[in-house]
Amino acid sequence: MAMTMSQKILAKHAGLDEVKAGQLIMAKVDLVHGNDITTPVAIREMKKMKQETVFDKDKVVFVMDHFVPNKDITSAKCTQMCRNFATEQGLKNYFDVGKMGIEHALIPEQGLIVAGELSVGADSHTCTYGALGAFSTGVGSTDMAAAMATGELWFKVPAAIKVNLVGKKQKWISGKDVILHLIGEIGVDGALYQSLEFTGPGVGELSMDDRFTICNMAIEAGAKNGIFPVDDKTVDYINAHATKPYTVYEADPDAEYAREITIDLGSLKSTVSFPHLPENTHEIGSFGEIKIDQSVIGSCTNGRIQDIREAAEILRGRKVAPNVRCIVIPATQEIYLEMLKEDLARVFIEAGAVVSTPTCGPCLGGYMGILAPHERCVSTTNRNFVGRMGDTTSEVYLASPAVAAASAVTGRISGPAELGL
Numbered sequence: 001m002a003m004t005m006s007q008k009i010l011a012k013h014a015g016l017d018e019v020k021a022g023q024l025i026m027a028k029v030d031l032v033h034g035n036d037i038t039t040p041v042a043i044r045e046m047k048k049m050k051q052e053t054v055f056d057k058d059k060v061v062f063v064m065d066h067f068v069p070n071k072d073i074t075s076a077k078c079t080q081m082c083r084n085f086a087t088e089q090g091l092k093n094y095f096d097v098g099k100m101g102i103e104h105a106l107i108p109e110q111g112l113i114v115a116g117e118l119s120v121g122a123d124s125h126t127c128t129y130g131a132l133g134a135f136s137t138g139v140g141s142t143d144m145a146a147a148m149a150t151g152e153l154w155f156k157v158p159a160a161i162k163v164n165l166v167g168k169k170q171k172w173i174s175g176k177d178v179i180l181h182l183i184g185e186i187g188v189d190g191a192l193y194q195s196l197e198f199t200g201p202g203v204g205e206l207s208m209d210d211r212f213t214i215c216n217m218a219i220e221a222g223a224k225n226g227i228f229p230v231d232d233k234t235v236d237y238i239n240a241h242a243t244k245p246y247t248v249y250e251a252d253p254d255a256e257y258a259r260e261i262t263i264d265l266g267s268l269k270s271t272v273s274f275p276h277l278p279e280n281t282h283e284i285g286s287f288g289e290i291k292i293d294q295s296v297i298g299s300c301t302n303g304r305i306q307d308i309r310e311a312a313e314i315l316r317g318r319k320v321a322p323n324v325r326c327i328v329i330p331a332t333q334e335i336y337l338e339m340l341k342e343d344l345a346r347v348f349i350e351a352g353a354v355v356s357t358p359t360c361g362p363c364l365g366g367y368m369g370i371l372a373p374h375e376r377c378v379s380t381t382n383r384n385f386v387g388r389m390g391d392t393t394s395e396v397y398l399a400s401p402a403v404a405a406a407s408a409v410t411g412r413i414s415g416p417a418e419l420g421l
Contacts, residue, residue, distance in 0.1 A: 002252035004160040005227050006195040009135040009249055013118045014155075021159035021256075030117035032147040033061035035103055036068055038122035040081045045145035054089050055151035061093040061112060062086050063103035066360045068096065071367040101332030101358045104128040104216060104300035109332055114238050115230045116247030120147055125300050125382065127218045130227035131211035133234055133248060137225045158224040160195040161186075162257040165202030167266030172416045174310070175210030176302055176380065176400035179217040180271040182263065184281030192222035194258060197251065199229055202265045208237045209306035216301045217382050220278040270415040272378070273398035276386045284403065284415035294377040295320075295408035296389075297401050298329025298356070299363045302380035305335050307401040312344040314405035314416055315351040321411030326353035327369045329361055353408065365389050371396075378407045 001018040003011065011019045013027040034042055039062050046054075054060045062082050067075035079096065086094035095106060104125050113119050115133035119126065122144035129136035139153070147153050163182065183190075196218045198211075206214070211228050218226030228234070230248045238246055270284040297303075297311045308330060320326045328348045330336040336358060339345050345355050362369030363381040371377055371390030376397065379389070384396035397413055406414045406421075 002254040002256060004195060004197055004251045004255045004257070005133070005229070005249050006135050006160060006197065006225060007157055009116060009118060010155060010157055019157045021157055023157045025155050025157060026152055027118060027155050028152050029120050029147050031059055031061060031113055031119040032121070032144060033063060033103060033107060034122040034141070034144050035066050036064045036075065036079050036082060037066045038141045038144065040078050041141035042122055042144040042148060043081060043085050045142050046149050049145065049149055051149040054091070054148045057090050058092045059151070060089070060091055060148050061107065062091060063095045063106055064097070064100055065102045065358070066364065067366050068100055068359060069357065099333060101334070102300045102303060102360055105304055105331035105335070108132060108212065109241060109334060111242030111244070114242050114244060114246035115234060116249055120144070120153060124219045125216050127223065127225045128212050128216040128300065130215040130218065130225050131208060132238065133228060133230035135225055135227065138219065156193070158193055158195045159258040160197050161191050162260045163196055163198045164200040164260065164262040165198060165205070165265060166200050166262060167202055167264040169205050169265040169268060172270060172402040172421070173265070173268050174400045174402065175206060175213035177268050177271045178210070178263065178265070179214045180273050180278070180281050180398065181268055182261070183217065183221045183278050184271065185261070186221055188220060188277055188279045189222040191218070193224050196221065196223045196226040198226065199251070202263070203228060203231065205265055207306055208233055209304040212304065213301055217278070220382060270400060270403050272403060272413060273384055275384050275395040275397065278382070278384060278398060290397070290413045291376065291411060292324060292378050292407055292413060293375040294325045294327070294369060294371065295404045296327050296329070296362055296369055296377060296379040296381060297404050298327070298331065299360065299381040300331065301382045302401050303329055303331030303335065305338050307380065308335065308339055308344055311401040311405040312347045314402060314419065314421060315353065315409065316347050318351055318409045318419070320352035320408045324408055324411050325369070326351070326408040327356060327362065328353050329356045329368070330358055332358050362389050378404050378413055380404050
């Protein structure tokens with residue numbers, strides 16, 4: 001039976017020769033991870049199971065990122081619980097202040113996930129790792145507890161949507177524009193419990209950072225996972241970050257897809273998602289003036305070095321507009337160090353922006369940039385639901401780092417072209 005990439009990975013981990021869409025399987029997982037919000041719940045649930053130890057101390061990962069460094073007593077208690085459990089269990093991969101990062105940037109960077117593996121995490125944006133040719137998906141904290149204890153989980157095999165990428169993207173067009181365009185086309189439930197499988201000659205146009213961004217937001221289209229084929233760029237990334245072996249899976253030529261979509265990268269324009277759903281997309285130049293109060297450049301979606309470099313290129317020699325707060329958040333300590341080596345932190349500070357330690361921060365309305373009533377923010381984050389970043393009357397506009405940086409300079413939602421770039 002012909003299978004997609006995702007189906008082949010699931011079949012292998014279930015010990016089956018083949019699987020088909022809709023089938024229920026029990027599969028072994030290669031990596032289980034959680035953060036400072038979701039892990040405490042999983043720890044409590046695992047203790048209810050009277051399971052004393054995790055299934056593999058090398059394959060359970062805790063990343064403190066949402067409210068770290070701790071913003072209040074409650075967040076301090078959550079990380080304390082995670083820290084104590086990690087010490088008790090002897091977990092090899094526990095990341096806290098000083099070696100932390102936003103989990104979906106940190107885990108690939110640390111080489112903890114590679115092509116062909118099956119990963120689950122108690123965070124919906126776990127689908128990020130599909131950029132490496134892995135099957136990765138978000139689960140609830142109870143499922144995380146079961147996976148920590150047993151190393152296995154039930155899965156329903158997803159059907160797939162084939163996304164053909166063609167053409168060559170223009171300057172300032174990034175993975176964020178690709179995924180926002182796709183979500184705008186199919187809607188927030190357009191890929192509900194399906195795999196978004198990206199393929200075609202346009203894949204080579206995308207950097208690994210672009211691919212991470214695209215897979216990160218697969219969940220915003222309702223997808224179970226997003227996944228890219230393994231090419232030379234993927235192999236180079238894996239070899240640079242990981243030491244463990246990997247397996248390359250390819251979709252069969254006659255694999256069955258629920259739907260096929262073609263995206264011409266050459267025709268894409270900078271895209272912005274208006275409140276209050278990621279599917280509410282508009283191209284730069286198709287709307288009137290929208291003044292902003294804040295610009296956020298960072299998150300698990302767009303806090304990687306490519307994103308930081310693009311934003312710095314636009315802000316270099318320019319100033320953040322009066323009455324606009326520009327917040328830059330590198331996704332990991334390594335990215336922060338690279339910023340310093342390239343003197344990019346100076347660019348942001350001289351422009352009038354602030355640079356934060358790695359944290360999810362404002363993305364989920366945590367801290368480091370909460371919005372007041374009726375304020376507007378253009379952000380490189382992944383969700384713009386009502387009240388997502390603060391007061392319920394505030395508004396979040398999702399965009400690429402290039403748009404977020406240009407908007408910080410003009411004081412209104414703008415593309416780089418408005419700055420002559």
